[in-house]
Amino acid sequence: xxxxxxxxxxxxxxxxxxxxxxxxxxxxxxxxxxxxxxxxxxxxxxxxxxxxxxxxxxxxxxxxxxxxxxxxxxxxxxxxxxxxxxxxxxxxxxxxxxxxxxxxxxxxxxxxxxxxxxxxxxxxxxxxxxxxxxxxxxxxxxxxxxxxxxxxxxxxxxxxxxxxxxxxxxxxxxxxxxxxxxxxxxxxxxxxxxxxxxxxxxxxxxxxxxxxxxxxxxxxxxxxxxxxxxxxxxxxxxxxxxxxxxxxxxxxxxxxxxxxxxxxxxxxxxxxxxxxxxxxxxxxxxxxxxxxxxx
Amino acid sequence: xxxxxxxxxxxxxxxxxxxxxxxxxxxxxxxxxxxxxxxxxxxxxxxxxxxxxxxxxxxxxxxxxxxxxxxxxxxxxxxxxxxxxxxxxxxxxxxxxxxxxxxxxxxxxxxxxxxxxxxxxxxxxxxxxxxxxxxxxxxxxxxxxxxxxxxxxxxxxxxxxxxxxxxxxxxxxxxxxxxxxxxxxxxxxxxxxxxxxxxxxxxxxxxxxxxxxxxxxxxxxxxxxxxxxxxxxxxxxxxxxxxxxxxxxxxxxxxxxxxxxxxxxxxxxxxxxxxxxxxxxxxxxxxxxxxxxxxxxxxxxxxxxxxxxxxxxxxxxxxxxxxxxxxxxxxxxxxxxxxxxxxxxxxxxxxxxxxxxxxxxxxxxxxxxxxxxxxxxxxxxxxxxxxxxxx
Numbered sequence: 001x002x003x004x005x006x007x008x009x010x011x012x013x014x015x016x017x018x019x020x021x022x023x024x025x026x027x028x029x030x031x032x033x034x035x036x037x038x039x040x041x042x043x044x045x046x047x048x049x050x051x052x053x054x055x056x057x058x059x060x061x062x063x064x065x066x067x068x069x070x071x072x073x074x075x076x077x078x079x080x081x082x083x084x085x086x087x088x089x090x091x092x093x094x095x096x097x098x099x100x101x102x103x104x105x106x107x108x109x110x111x112x113x114x115x116x117x118x119x120x121x122x123x124x125x126x127x128x129x130x131x132x133x134x135x136x137x138x139x140x141x142x143x144x145x146x147x148x149x150x151x152x153x154x155x156x157x158x159x160x161x162x163x164x165x166x167x168x169x170x171x172x173x174x175x176x177x178x179x180x181x182x183x184x185x186x187x188x189x190x191x192x193x194x195x196x197x198x199x200x201x202x203x204x205x206x207x208x209x210x211x212x213x214x215x216x217x218x219x220x221x222x223x224x225x226x227x228x229x230x231x232x233x234x235x236x237x238x239x240x241x242x243x244x245x246x247x248x249x250x251x252x253x254x255x256x257x258x259x260x261x262x263x264x265x266x267x268x269x270x271x272x273x274x275x276x277x278x279x280x281x282x283x284x285x286x287x288x289x290x291x292x293x294x295x
Numbered sequence: 296x297x298x299x300x301x302x303x304x305x306x307x308x309x310x311x312x313x314x315x316x317x318x319x320x321x322x323x324x325x326x327x328x329x330x331x332x333x334x335x336x337x338x339x340x341x342x343x344x345x346x347x348x349x350x351x352x353x354x355x356x357x358x359x360x361x362x363x364x365x366x367x368x369x370x371x372x373x374x375x376x377x378x379x380x381x382x383x384x385x386x387x388x389x390x391x392x393x394x395x396x397x398x399x400x401x402x403x404x405x406x407x408x409x410x411x412x413x414x415x416x417x418x419x420x421x422x423x424x425x426x427x428x429x430x431x432x433x434x435x436x437x438x439x440x441x442x443x444x445x446x447x448x449x450x451x452x453x454x455x456x457x458x459x460x461x462x463x464x465x466x467x468x469x470x471x472x473x474x475x476x477x478x479x480x481x482x483x484x485x486x487x488x489x490x491x492x493x494x495x496x497x498x499x500x501x502x503x504x505x506x507x508x509x510x511x512x513x514x515x516x517x518x519x520x521x522x523x524x525x526x527x528x529x530x531x532x533x534x535x536x537x538x539x540x541x542x543x544x545x546x547x548x549x550x551x552x553x554x555x556x557x558x559x560x561x562x563x564x565x566x567x568x569x570x571x572x573x574x575x576x577x578x579x580x581x582x583x584x585x586x587x588x589x590x591x592x593x594x595x596x597x598x599x600x601x602x603x604x605x606x607x608x609x610x611x612x613x614x615x616x617x618x619x620x621x622x623x624x625x626x627x628x629x630x631x632x633x634x635x636x637x638x639x640x641x642x643x644x645x646x647x648x649x650x651x652x653x654x655x656x657x658x659x660x661x662x663x664x665x666x667x668x669x670x671x672x673x674x675x676x677x678x679x680x681x682x683x684x685x686x
Contacts, residue, residue, distance in 0.1 A: 005521050008546075012513035118342040119383075121510075121534055123566045132545060139546055214510040215541055216534070216566060221510075259514035264504050265476050 004137040009260045010253065015144045015213070017252020018151040022206035023229035024236065024244035025158060026199025032175045032239035033195045034090070039101040040081055041203060042226020043108035046219060048074045048204030049124075049211040050112060056127050063127040063212065070204035078200030079193050087189070105222075112219040121218040124211040143213045150209060154202055155245045162241060167194055175239070224268065228255075231271040235278045237288025246286060250274075332375040333368075333631040335360070335618060336395035338405030338415055338426075343383025344508075344534065347560040348407035348610050352429050353378065355607070355614030356404055358597060359622070369622045370629055379403075385411050392418045401631045402427060404617040407610060409433035410479035416443045425633040425640065427621060429613040432556060432579075433483035437659045442637055446616050446653055446661055447609075448579030448684075450484050450555060453666040455491040456682045457577045460668060461553060462495035464680070467525040471501040471550075473515070473539065475531030478507050484530035484555050492528070500524050505535055512542040520546050527552040533560040536574075537567030544570040551575065559608055564671050571671045580609035580650040581667035581678050594649040608676070609650070616648035 023045050030038045048070040055066040085104045089096045113119050132141050162168040173181040174191045182188045210225070211217045228251060236247025251271050258270045278285055337356055339349030353376070360374045368374060377398050379391040388406065392415040395403055403419060406412045407430030419426040420440035428436060428445040432453070437443050461467045470492060475481035492499060500522045503515040516539070519527075527543075529536050529552040536558045543550070552558075553575040564571055582595055594615060598607040620643065621636075628636035646653045654662045664684040669676040 005517055008517045008520070009514060012517060016511055016513070118346055120344050120346055120562070121566070123568075126568075130545075132547065141545055214538065216510050216538055220508075256514040260518055264506070264515070267506065267509075 005260070007136070007138045009256050011138050011140050011144065013253030013256035014249055015140075015147055015252070016256055017232075017249035018147045019206055019210050019213070019248075020225070020229045020232045020252050021245045021248025022151050022154065022202050022209070023225060024232040024248045025155065025241060026203050027230050027233040028236070028238050028240060028244040029158075029171075029195050029199050031233070033171060034086075034178070034192055035094070036086060036097050037101065037230065038081075038086075038196075038199075039098070039226065039230075040085075040104035040108060041199065042222030042229070043105050043112075044074050044078055044081075044200050044222075045203040045207040045210075045225065046112065046217070046222035047077060047108065048200075048207030049217040049221065050116075050207075051204065052208030052211055053122060053124055053217060056125055063208070066127065067205050067208045070208045071201040072204075074200040074204030074207075075197045078196040078203075082193060082196045087192075105226075109219050109222070116219060119219050121216040124215050124217055126215075127212060143209070147209045147213060150205060151245070151248075154205070155241060158198065158202075159241050161198075167191070171195060228268075228271040231275040235274050235285055237285025240285065240287045243285055243287035250286070331372055333370075333372050333625065334375050334377050334398065334400040335621065336377045336379055336398070336400035336403035336405070336424075338379045338381070338388070338392055338395060338403050338411075339407050340383035341378070341380040343381075345383045345408060345532070347562065348430055349380070349383075349405075351608065351610035352405065352407050352614035352617075354598075354602070355429075355611030355616075356618050358594075358601070358611070359615045359618035363618070363622050369625050370631065372631065374618070374622065379405075381406075381411070385414065388414055389418060396422045396424050400424065401625070401633055401636075402621050404429055404614060404621070406430065407613075408480060409436060409483060412436055412443075412445070413439065413479065416440065419443065423634055425621070425637050427617045427640075429617040430556075430610065433480050434487075435483075441641070441659070442633065444620075444640060444655070444659060444661075446613055446620055446648070446650070448663045448666055449660060450487050452662075452684050453577055453579070454484060454487045454555065455494070456666050456684050457553065457575075457668060458488065458491040458495050458497070460680055460682050461526070462497055465526075467497055469498050469500045469522075469524040471503065471519050471522065471524045471527045472499050473527055473529045473531065473552075474502070474504045475507055475535060476504040478531060480555075480557055481530040481532075484557070488528055488530065505531065505539065507532070507535065509535060510538055512539045513546075515539075516542045516546050516548065519543070520548055524550060526550045529554040529558065532557045533563040534566060537563050537565075537571055540567050540570040540574065553577075556609060559669075559676070561674075564674055567671075572673075574671050575668055575679060576671075576676060577666050577668045577682075578609040579663055579666065580612040581669050581676070582606045582608075583667065583678050583681065586681070590647060591649045606675075612650045616650050616653070619648060620646065620653070 026041050051070040051073040052066040055061050055069045081104055085100045086097045130141050130143050132139055170186045170191045174188050232247035232251045233244045236243030255270050337353050340346050341349045364373050379395045381387040381391045388411045402425040404427050409431040412428040412431040416426055416439040420442050426443050431445045432447050432450040474485040501519050551573040556578040558576045559578050624636045624640035625631050627639040643655045651663050666682045668680040670679040
């Protein structure tokens with residue numbers, strides 16, 4: 001009885017965690033490159049979800065096209081945000097772009113609320129045959145598998161890009177030392193734009209997948225998911241791609257298990273609890289490297 | 296210089312966004328002021344999460360005002376509604392209530408929810424303005440003071456009557472109870488259901504709590520899937536109700552749910568689709584085309600004519616009755632001064648409204664009968680049972 005429930009809760013947790021992981025990847029990459037916590041990232045995810053909804057309800061496309069469309073809308077959006085709200089502040093104090101990010105986040109929430117005509121949730125139609133599979137003690141659905149597979153594939157793809165491609169090399173160089181990289185002939189602006197673009201594409205895809213899984217989207221859906229994904233990025237080790245994935249899944253499982261154990265009232269606090277613990281005892285996160293400072 | 300320009304644009308955009316967000320407050324009607332009208336405030340959400348309740352209540356109020364004005368008004372004066380939209384935001388509700396009071400309304404109809412009614416009542420009572428809620432069903436409302444009223448069927452009597460029906464007619468023996476924690480309405484309803492379930496011999500095999508605005512209920516449903524039960528008693532609102540049922544179907548659970556009028560909204564079947572078919576919602580009013588008579592029938596026809604043949608649910612009916620109740624009390628007192636007509640309102644007895652017969656008891660709580668149990672059938676609520684209330 002206990003174990004049956006345990007395995008099922010584990011499946012629930014991994015699914016939820018994969019959605020956090022997809023969004024955490026965006027936080028971790030942007031932070032890795034320019035040490036900015038992009039608090040408007042949750043809103044990019046929300047806009048991705050709405051794009052997906054419009055695609056499947058108005059244009060009646062299948063879900064793969066919807067995901068692609070969401071990614072294509074989110075990429076220029078994120079690049080625009082970076083150009084307008086962060087780039088002009090790149091040489092100011094660390095606090096300025098952070099506040100600017102919060103401003104963009106509120107702006108986007110309000111904008112979508114206005115366009116949509118109110119914050120009440122919209123139903124996401126069933127776009128794929130959501131078959132339920134029974135495997136031993138656990139049940140899982142097509143959408144759950146899809147979320148996990150997409151998250152894993154995108155992470156592998158990302159890890160490969162960063163490790164083995166030219167632009168990946170430029171990203172690593174920029175994250176190492178911004179000034180030197182630009183002196184070495186790396187177009188850091190292009191690297192930063194690329195980083196935002198990749199993060200936004202993942203968030204957009206995540207928005208559509210979450211819409212499909214939870215069947216409901218609203219203009220403020222990015223707030224709590226965004227904050228929790230940020231926690232996931234820090235818990236996993238901010239700047240680390242596998243860390244974001246691990247942190248996301250870890251927090252997803254922790255949240256679901258917490259609710260199952262009866263701490264449902266503290267559900268939102270679980271992620272932040274882990275954030276505090278990690279910052280206290282291992283500030284670099286689970287997979288983060290120790291910070292080395294040359295003197 | 297260039298940098299500054301970007302910043303300015305950003306600040307301007309943000310300011311615009313904030314202004315747009317702040318526009319949800321009370322709307323001044325152009326021909327306000329002057330002694331020839333009696334102003335009645337509407338307090339509710341015309342936007343936001345519970346917008347359905349507010350929009351529908353206001354529709355009913357407007358119908359009542361039109362009926363009264365075309366029949367010559369109240370004490371020779373026309374009625375006029377002053378709208379106060381709080382955007383389903385409880386922190387905004389206090390400001391909107393305050394604003395309505397400064398606009399010199401004689402009475403406020405609203406809010407359709409228990410929690411916001413309670414906070415608005417704290418402002419209306421000292422300001423000596425009558426507040427008549429057309430939707431608050433939970434406990435602790437009229438206790439706030441003698442300016443506070445409501446015209447709805449109380450959960451305290453409706454929920455036990457429905458529980459008896461679940462036990463005796465549907466033969467439910469074991470139930471799972473789901474509460475939205477932090478939601479005054481839901482916690483209140485749960486505290487009424489618990490003793491009622493025990494009284495009619497039903498066992499609560501599992502209790503789960505969820506939070507408002509949650510979309511992921513997988514953990515709670517997995518916990519329920521380990522138990523045997525006949526149905527779910529759900530005390531929260533329709534958005535969470537619909538998503539909770541969807542998750543139940545996903546995890547292979549086939550029970551239906553029963554709950555209060557918090558589940559009453561088209562969003563329940565729009566969001567819940569097949570998962571909520573057969574789920575039951577009780578309310579103080581339902582369109583019962585076979586048995587409706589007199590005023591109620593007239594009301595339904597008028598509503599249909601104005602709303603593309605759509606049928607009214609409890610909210611427009613209660614909004615309509617609320618304005619009518621106030622108008623009748625003002626007529627009886629020959630005054631629109633709340634300190635005067637509130638006593639006449641308190642003496643309301645066997646008053647015929649479109650939602651049934653209303654009497655205020657000595658504690659100023661409305662006594663109403665019957666309760667309508669409705670079932671989701673396709674894309675609509677259909678009357679399943681009309682349960683009389685015996686007190």
